[in-house]
Amino acid sequence: MPVDAIGGVVNPQDATLTQNNTIDQEDFIKLFLAQLQFQDPLEPVDNREFLAQLAQFTALEQSRQTSQNTNDLLSMNATSQAIALLNRQVDVAGMGVPLSGTVIAVQFTTSGPQISVRDSEDQVITGVRLSQVTLVKP
Known part of the structure; x- marks a missing residue:
């Protein structure tokens, strides 16, 4: 899930693409067993190769967990x-015209939090991403 920070660059990314490229431990074990089952009995695969594959998968799984934690x-x-x-005053860019107002609500969506801003004319603008906030006033 892409996450915006205040003043960050908007980076829309399709989360479904990254989810399809993963292999979990169960899939690896199935692949490993299929490799054992269909190996050539006259030229079996060396045990060191299996251990190397297992070590690679372990490192890959740890990397995936680190990425998820991040x-x-x-x-x-x-x-x-x-x-x-x-309840803070903010300036917002990317709405067509510069906008300044008070944050009155936070909505949590699958693409990250979005804020609602009430401007000086009492109009409420919803769906403002954190990356669109350019200034936070005290």
């Missing part, structure tokens, strides 16, 4: 940033 931390950070903006 994504979770980024999500928590974006949530904290959005909540900290409640």
